[in-house]
């Protein structure tokens with residue numbers, strides 16, 4: 001079956017958290033509509049860019065794009081951006097059931113609200129390894145008063161202005177920013193009585209029934225804890241793969257991740273309950289929490305619960321987050337075990353440094369900038385001047401490196417690419433550092449997202465990864481597969497994947513400001529196997545005026 005969607009992308013004034021600002025919308029809405037399809041279906045989305053003065057591109061997050069690497073929607077990697085006034089058609093097959101998302105992948109545009117969910121059901125007759133009565137979606141976001149332009153210019157200007165912590169957290173596109181924090185109420189820009197903002201009702205539960213919540217996070221900076229007052233959640237799916245059912249009170253969810261949880265309406269049905277999202281890992285005190293109403297039938301679905309909303313867990317308790325990451329393992333028999341060994345291992349060290357007068361993130365000393373000629377086109381057509389010919393380092397000097405005292409270095413900003421043998425098994429070990437070189441004692445959380453593939457998550461550790469000592473301790477028995485994996489502060493994360501999807505693929509920190517500051521790498525595998533590229537992805541950079 002083929003599902004056709006036609007989307008007009010435009011700026012609209014929105015007051016999602018009561019503060020009015022410009023948001024990038026799909027057919028006037030932010031977040032956009034939920035796409036629903038069944039495994040094996042084809043999704044066709046015709047995108048009309050009506051932004052007037054801004055390009056766009058849309059990424060289908062978690063869809064591997066087998067046989068359609070040009071439909072991944074990553075401007076600068078898999079396509080030329082869609083110019084204002086132009087139309088681009090994405091066509092791809094959803095080959096795995098699961099909970100996925102979509103969002104802008106041009107500059108930092110996701111910050112402006114171009115996002116939504118993409119749900120792929122199992123075909124009729126296929127039984128899932130758990131039961132529920134009905135399902136609902138929960139999309140989590142963070143939201144700023146400042147526009148994406150302010151944020152991007154701040155990050156790239158020599159004086160460097162960080163985006164700062166968000167003003168509010170949104171649940172299904174709604175939140176509440178306290179307008180009284182803005183002296184004169186924001187001069188009319190902020191009003192807490194607008195119908196667009198407020199605490200949304202998640203859904204109305206019938207007592208005794210069990211619900212599947214498909215939860216996704218597309219935050220631009222924040223790591224979150226999500227909970228439902230008085231109820232536990234049983235996690236059954238992560239990023240499209242079944243996990244061993246795991247009961248949690250707080251679900252830690254990082255940008256780019258999705259989870260399905262089962263919730264049974266087993267509490268006093270005469271009242272409603274709070275659902276809440278809270279910031280963890282960064283200072284939560286400047287941000288209004290996300291809240292929503294978990295309603296029981298027969299109550300007014302908008303009636304605020306009679307209790308004080310949950311306070312959320314301690315934001316700086318990294319240990320509890322590492323523990324929860326370690327809890328998730330594959331549901332036996334439902335996830336292919338990893339290959340026993342890897343053909344190649346990349347140790348990827350992140351650092352933040354001043355490079356050429358700008359504050360940048362770099363991986364093994366190289367900071368990624370997106371080229372004007374998309375990698376896929378440049379590599380397929382042999383336009384060698386458009387990407388680095390010297391590959392970035394596979395490792396760093398891990399024997400002598402002190403991750404708590406990274407040296408002040410001069411990295412480079414360029415267009416790096418790791419060329420992987422098609423079909424080879426690759427280990428990636430992400431290594432975090434403490435930013436003492438910049439004069440502060442922090443280490444951030446970085447959720448890393450791999451395009452075009454899923455990864456076996458082999459382990460998380462604290463401190464520095466030691467290939468000899470830690471290599472043997474990895475989970476080779478029942479690791480989960482994911483497309484987004486978290487790197488905890490001061491720690492490391494090890495994953496394995498099979499580079500079996502011909503094309504060019506981004507692997508990056510899913511925080512908008514961090515990837516904008518260069519925190520990503522590019523993988524190429526089997527680009528020569530990619531069939532003739534569609535003309536619609538070509539026409540920018542060195543490919544201007546070319547007809548292939």
Ligand SMILES: O=C1O[C@H]([C@@H](O)CO)C(O)=C1O
Pocket residue numbers: 162352435444513514517
């Ligand atoms: O990328 C970032 O930059 C700032 C800080 O490291 C430098 O100001 C911050 O908190 C980030 O997450």
